[in-house]
Structure formats: C-alpha cells, structure tokens
Amino acid sequence: MSYTTLFALVLLGLPAVGALTLGVGGLSNASLRQKRTTFGVLATAAVYIPFLATLYLGWNVFQSGAFTVNFGTFIDAGRWSVDLAYLIDPLSITMALVITGIGTLIHIYSIGYMSHDQGAWRFFAYLNLFIFAMLQLVMADNLLVLFIGWEGVGLASYLLIGFWFKKRTNTNAANKAFIFNRIGDFAFLVAMFLLLQEVGTLQFSGLLENVGMMSQDTLFWVGLLVLIGATGKSAQFPLFVWLPDAMAGPTPVSALIHAATMVTSGLYLITRLSPMFVLSPEVMMIMAVIGALTAFIAATIALTEYDIKKVLAYSTVSQLGFMFLALGSGAFVAAIFHVVTHAFFKALLFLGSGSVIHNMEHAIEKTRGKIKVGENDGATDLDPQDIRLMGGLRHSMPITFRTFWIGTLAIAGIPPLAGFFSKDEILMHTFSMGVGEFAGPLYMVLWAVGMGTAFLTAFYMVRLTATTFHGESRLDAALPGASSAFHESPRTMTFPLWKLAIGSIIIGWIGLPNFVVESLTGQEAHIHLLKEWIYAQAADLKVTLSYATEWALLAGSIVVATMGVFVGWRSYGNGQWEQTDNMLQARFGELYNTFRERYLLDEFYEKVVGEPVQWISKNILEPVDRIGIGGIVAFFGATTRVSGGVLRILQAGLITNYAVFILLGVLFVLAMMILGPVVGGTP
C-alpha cells in the first residue's frame, strides 16, 4: 500500500473509527460516559489527524496531480458497476481541508460547550459520524459513493438536531430536516437513474467525458433534478424551511453542519458536475433565479428575527443563495471561494453565538438558583437565545465581542476581510452574465437583487451584533441581578474563536481579483490562488467586462457594504432595536409582517402537503383497508362450519397432541418421498 493510499485511508476511515469507538464505548458502559473530556479529546483527534493527512495529500496533488484510490466494488449490477473509489484532486482537497480544519476547531470548542451535558459521549460520536459522512461526500469518485455521504450527513444532522430528544419540538425539527432533504434526494435518485440509462456510468470522469454525447433533453432533466436535490440539501427556496428549525441542535452543530459544511454539499455537487451544467443554460438560469430569490427572501426574514441563532440561520440561507447565484452565473470558482470564506466567518459567528447563549444560560440558571421559589415565576420563560434579553454583553465577554464583530464585518463584505472578495467576485460574474446574450436582462435584475441583498446583509448583521453586545444589559429587567453572573467562556471555546477570526480576516486573500494587477501591468496575472488551484474542476464561464467596469463594480461593492454597516449602526448602535424595528414595521406595514411571518412558507407546506397527505391516509386509505379486512373476516366468520372447526381445535387446549399428530402426518408423507426407492426403485 502506497503512502498516499494509506493517508487516504486515514482521512476517510479515522472519523468512522472514532464514531464507532465512542459510540460502542459509551453504549457498553454507563460510567465511561461520564468521562466527557476524554470523549471530546478522542473525537478531536479523529478529525485533527485526518486534517494532517489532507495536508499531506494536498501537497501530493500539488506536486504530481490528482489521483484516485479504490477500495473495491460497491455495487455490481451486471450492466453497470460502481466502485468504492475516491477522487483526490484540488477540489476535493479544498473541501476536505475546510471540513477537517474547521471541524477540528469546532470539536475543540465542543469540549467546553458540552462539558456539562450528560449526552456528551453521544454528541462526539455523532460529530465524528458527520465528519466521516461529509468526507465520503466530497472525496467520492462517483455519484453513488457521494450519495452515501449525502444521506449520511443527513442522518448525522437528524441525530444532532434531535440531540436533546426529550423536547418534542427538537425531534419535530429533526424529522422536518430529514424529510425535506428526502424530497431533494428523490430528485437526485431519479437523476442517477437517468444517467445510468443514458450514459451507463455514475463515475465523474466517465460522465464528464460523455457530456458531449448527451442530448439537450437529458442535460436539462439531469441538471434540473440534481439542482432540486441540491436545493434540499443546501436549503434553497422553496425547500429551505428546515434549516431555521434545525437550530434546535446544540450550537457547535449549527456551526459545523448547518453553516460551514453540510449545507454546502449541493454547491460542491454542482461544481463537480459544472462541465455538464454549463451546457444547459436554462438550468443555469433557473439556478441563478433560485439563488437570488433565496438570498433576498432569507435576508429579509433575518431582518425581523429576534433569536440569535435564527438570524444566523437565515443569514446562512441567504449566503447559500449568493453561492447558487454564483453557480447560475457560471462562477463556480467564486462559489467554492464563498463556501470557504463563509465557512470561516459563519462558523465564527455561530460559535460566538454559542458562547453568548452559554453565558446567558449560565447567568439565568445561576440567578434563578438564588431566587426563592415563587419569587419570580416569569424566570422559567426566559429564552437565552432571545436578543431582546441581551445587550451590553461587550463588557463581560470581550473575546466573544471582538471576534463576533470581525465575523460581522467579514460577512458584510468590508475589505480586506474574507467575505468581500468572494461576494464581489460573485456579483461581478452575475453582472457579466447581465451584459451577455442569454437572458441578459434577467441576470441584470438578479445582479441588482444581489447588490440589494448585500446591503441588507450588512444591515441585519450589525443589527444583531449591536443588539447583542451594545447598549445596556436588558436581562436585569427580567431577572434582577442576572448580569452580575455574566462571564467569558472557557479557553476551549475562545481559542477556536480567535483562530476562526484570524481566518475570517485573511482567508479572502487566497482569491485576490486578478484584474486589479492586470489593469495596472497589462499582463495576465495569477494572484487568484484558489482559481489557479481548482480551475480544472470548475468550468467557469468567462467574464467579459472591461477593467473600468470591474473597478466600478468593486467600488460599488465597497460602498454598498459600508452603507449597510453605517446605516445599521445608526439604527441599532445604542441598543435602540425597539424603536428601529417599530419604525420599520410602521414604514413597511404588511411587507414587514410578511417577513416576520417568514412568508408563511411553513403554513403553506402544512396546508398543501402535510395535511392532505395525512387526511388521505387517515380518512380514505385507513377505512378502506379496515373495512376490507372487516368485510373479509365477517365473510369467513359467516361460514361457521369452517371456522367453528378451527375454533374447536384452538380452544381444546390439547395443542401439543394436535401438533404432534399433524407433524406425524407430514413426516409420513416426507418419509414416503424419501423412502421412495423401497417402493418404486431408482428414478
């Protein structure tokens, strides 16, 4: 076994070994479960070592190019067969680095975050299971192995959203996530059937070599079906409703699964198949529209949310929308770029929110412990995630406060922080499509929507940060003396915050826009390192804009982001969220209420899908089935001669005798058959 195969095995296998060891260990021995830190450290090692292996493999790819490792056949179906094979190339390495790198930090953070939770052993086993599945997804050499990971992350997500299973709403959220993902998976499955029928392979290289031979119809349908699959997994309109509910899981889960990694799988998949998608402009257009629509809708909802994690959840949906807009604009590198930068600043923001929630919970519980029973009945209703109860946290948690601001500025698109570069690149590509031949005006509208959403992003993020950390503490009003219990989170939690904050500042520099240098020197530049690295996997459409236009767009991005932050700070900077929100509600009226009610999408699904399905099941099929059975039973009951006979035997109680009797009879027949030669001679 060569070193590369060995390292690939470590990368793919160690998280599974971790999940298995922790799971079986915790299950087999109840006292072992109490060693929460040990579980955490082992789980972290099972992600950190693969991170190192990824670095080694990456270096190998850099030096000698992409390669595959094959662990035998996965399914052999006669006409086609699929190998348990993995593709190690720049794109998969990039994703694996994000997964294991940020995964390691989040594991470390979880050691502190889960240190008081009795279920920590389960938590770390699930987390390792997730890393395993996610790596299957991004390293796969074919769609079917990718699908193992695709649904595997769904399982991990289901288990972790419903982690605190005693609360019914958590399980409901977990089920919802799984079922909505399954809607997408249904489309994905049909896409695979279609590909097997038309091309006869699910291997990426085989598929992409044959795209030229696929008919336009096949390209369209496969593209559309894969897109629907990605819409489910990556929480796009209209299937995004599960993601905000998924915040029921522990916060590190929200950071890792529902922000940094799992929800980007759809983008990864489409980028992987980008040479196929670019041949179907209609699908690209639909994708761009879905992306822009999602980005805008989610941003407007985030504007009105008061739950710190829900704001971040809608913000994630919105940023994923940007990434789909990038895909639809043929900017695959930019989409992956935004995946990477977003992974850093969104993980940072979520972990920051976790730190805040941890602090709030602690303060509420500690203060409530002091208060005598009956003195403050309202205390039980305090939601530690409600930003209306926060404010003034900058004093007690300086590290969380500073790193949170870094995350906010990064997502808002303030240069030179990470979000600026990736978002600017996306919008530039969309603008470029806008001046192109196919559906130009439409893309121009999408570009405008994108710019508007960029403004909203900066605005709602400043609203969130200011309301949480600035102004005066409002918890005291609900629970007197609670603010004195505030404290910064432990080192295991602040260490990842700093790492991610540094990442959020500098990671954007791996994708510096080439035109900046090109316009100055007049020669082709190669300062967009990510593009140099993954261009072979991402079939980007060319940008055909003049340097002047590109500079103007760059300036426009900066202005919009700065305006957003400025207006946001003016409206919320002193903790005046109440006045501003009321003012917005008064100004926008019904529109604001639509945002507030989340466009009634949940209600729509409940009324149009959930209830009819249940109604048909309960009021049509169940009675039909029951009456069918009843009728037949009644029919046979009427033929009493038959049933009476059976009844008597059954009630006689001499069952042993009867059984022996019957057995002897059958044995006699069998003996006749076996001993046939004695009677009849050889056949």
Place this chain on the structure above:
Amino acid sequence: MVPEFILPWILNLSMWIPLMGSLFLFLCGSPKRGRIMAVLFSTLSLVFTVVLTLQFMTNYAASVQFDSVGSALSESIRLGYVVGLDGASILLFAMTSFIGWVAILTAPKVFARTNNAFYGLLLILLGASLGVFAAQDLFLFYVFFELALIPMAFLLGIWGEEERTSATYTFVIYTLVGSLLMLVGVLTIGFTAASLMEGVSFTTHFDDLMAAAHLFQELPFWVFGSFLFAFAIKIPLFPFHSWQANAYAQAPIPAVLFMAPIMVKFGSYALVRFVIPYFPVLFAQVTPWIATLAVISILYGAMIAITATDIKKILAFSSLSHMGFIVLGLAAWNETAIQGAMLQMVNHGLTTAALFLGFGYVLVSNPSRNLMDHGGIASDRPVLTTMIVIASMASVGLPGLNGFVGEFMILSGAFDSSHLGTTLYAVLAAIAVILAAMYTLRLLKFTLFGTPNQTPSEPTGQTSDQLLDQADAHSAAQQPKGWVLSLFVLLMIWIGFQSPTFTSFSKNWTSSIVEHIEQIGSFEPDFEPDNE
C-alpha cells in the same frame, strides 16, 4: 474445505435437526430444558448453514449444489425428495437459519408464555422454512410450504393477542385458498411436463419442469394464474394483503420473526425461482398489471403507515411497501433489477426482523401497541435505541446500509426496463423514499424520543393475565439491553458497503435464468404473446 460427499448430509441435517428436534420437545423434553434444547437444535442448524454458505462461496455456482436425491415414488411418477441449494436460494436459506436462530434465542426475552410446545412449533417452522428454500421438487416445495403454515396457525391462534382468532382465520384461509389452487396448477404442469419424457406420466422435479417450460406457455391462463394468485397472497401484494396487518399485530413476536421476514419470501422466492421461469411468456403479458400492483403496494402501504397508531401495524404496512419493491424488481426482469430483488429479499428479512425484535423489546416493557403510549425509551435504553434507529435507517434506504443497495438496483433496473417499457413505475415507486422517511421517523419520534409515558392509556389487545405475565417477565429479565440486534446491524453495514459479496451468490444464477427465458421466448414460433 469440506469433503464433497458430506455436504448433502449437512444440508439435510440443517433442516432435519429442527424438525426432529421439535418431536423431541413435544414428546420427552422436560419443561425446564425446552428452551435450551431448542436453542441447541437451532444453533446446530445455523452452524451447518454457515458451513454450506462458505462452501458455496468457493465457486458461486449457478447450478444446484449439495443436492441429494431421495429417488422418486416410482419410475413413472417422478415426484420425490430432492433437496439442494442454488444461487437463488442459498442466501435465503442462510437468512432463514439466522433469523430463526435469533427468534428462538430471544423468545423468552420478548414473550412471557413460552413452553415446550411453543418452542417445538418454532422449530417446525424453522425446519419447514428451510425446506421451502432447499426443495428442488415442486411437490416437495408444496409440502414444506404447507407444513410451515400449520405451526404458524397454532402459534397465532393460541399464543396470539386478543383478536387472535379472527387474525388466524384470515391468515389460514387466505393462504390455504391460494395454495389449494396452486396444487391444481402443480398437478397440471406435472402431467404436461411428463409428456416430454418417455415412460414418465408425472414429474415435479425442478429440472424436468424447467426443460418443459416451453410447453407451459400454451396451457390455459388459469394454470399460471393459480401460481400467481397463491404467491400474491403470500408476498402479499395489494389487494391480497388483508391478512397481513392483523396477523402481524396479533402474533407473538417470535412467531412474527418467522412470518414477516421469512414466510413472505416464500412467495417472492417462488416467483423468481419457478413461476416466472416456467411461464415467461404469460408473465410478460401480465407484467404491466403486476408492476402496477407492486407500485400500489409500495405507495398504499407507506401512506397508511403515515397515520397508523399500532406499532406492529406500522411495521406491517412498511413491510407491505417494501415487498412491493421486490415484486417491482421481478416485474422489471432485467439483470440489475432481479439481482436487486434477490438481495432485497435478504435485506427486507434482516431489517424487518431487527425492527420487530427491537420493538418486541419495547413492547415487553410496555405492552400497549399504541405508539402514543410510549416515549422516552432513548433515556433508559440507549443500546436498544441505537439499534432501532440503525435498523429504521436501513428500512428507509439510507445508503451505507443494506436496504439502499437493493432498492437502488431495483429502481434503476425498473427505470431502464424494456419489459416495463416506461420509467413511470420506477419514478412513482421512488416517491416511497419520502413517505418511508415520514412514517419511520414518526414511529421513532413517539416511541424512542420525548419523555417516558408511564401511564398507558388503554392496553390494547391483551388480557390482564397476559399483562401480568409480561410484567413479571419484564422484571425478571431486567429489560434486555438489545445487544443481540448488533448482529443485524453488522450485517446491514456489511451489505451496505460490500454488496458484491452478497450479490455474487445469485449473479451466475441470474444470468443463466435470464438467458433461459430469452430462449423460451424465441423457442415458440407459433406463439403470439399479444394475442390474448
């Protein structure tokens, strides 16, 4: 590995040890040792089966292995004891032996009123079920098929829950009506096939029948129909499923472990092993109907399970839905779909057995079958919870576990099937991946998660005596943890990642049978399939 001449003996022993052992239990087993003897017999049977399976893996032959021929009744009546295993039956045989062993081993943990007669009947069931898959003679198949019905009728009728009597009627009469019709079919093709052979007036050897298959295409349709009807009931296929939910709900768990995972396979095995190979032309004519019924079964079962409240009935309707996939795979009739269906028969067995056993552990602590009376099992019983969750995921077809591989092969085969001629069946059937998630996760939500529900509202379907018995057994057994289910989980993961190890068993057999059918299709120039 093992000397050739011993192998037929091992095969015979693996079937006859349980069958004869039951006699031992009825006649002279002391009440205390009943369970030990039963476990011993079934363990021996399992060990022999494992030997056979490993031996089979040395060549993965398409033809019958380990066969022993007990000769015929007479030279002119070729009807006799012929047993052996081939690519179609070996895995089902092994699965039966394994699940039967688990059922007998765990019986006292999931059911309080076991006694020698109970174990004896389980042993007959085991032996007869093994016989069904080992028979290489259609009449012998029929004998074992009927033999398995008898102990099940008693297990259901005596040890069942409150509505056991009506459940037993429907179960017995349904199956009996089907199989009696089939008997007429057996006789008809037996005489027809004999016309090819000199000096023979009747034959039911599989080989003889297969050689005469081209003659069967001109028989009246009802001959083929009688087989189809019998096995449509057994599988069951909508609308012949009415016996199923009640029988599963009323039967004691050890009996359900035979009924749901094993006995329904008699039907699907018979379809692929001889019904379709004997009547390929006629089958091709009814393919759209069969596929339609299969898709209806899939969606209908899943839809009812979405709001059903009886735990065992939810599993029953889930089973109805999943068996539909197998029938769809057989109807699609290309190599991919058949291979998928063959694998899915084993998968369905493992998954269904694991779920019924897992929920058997749940029901023994709280006998109400209404899922609203349960909850919070995850708090006290993490091992059981983990196993049930994994088995449920296998049932909803999560890739990496066994169910996905079979379903994917079936559906992609059906999508691409020239027999079905349209992708519609596969696409409609695939909707079940969404529905399955809906009903399965709902079941888990109310049973495993939430907070424990200590006050069962209205114990359904059990007498107070039974409840008392079960409560005693429960305290005595101190809530079995459920580690035995990890055996199923290991197999699920193994099949999930390394399916070729398992599909290899039937691969050669499948290609030879597909070839055989193509031959028959071209063998009969006079026959016009479209001229009904």
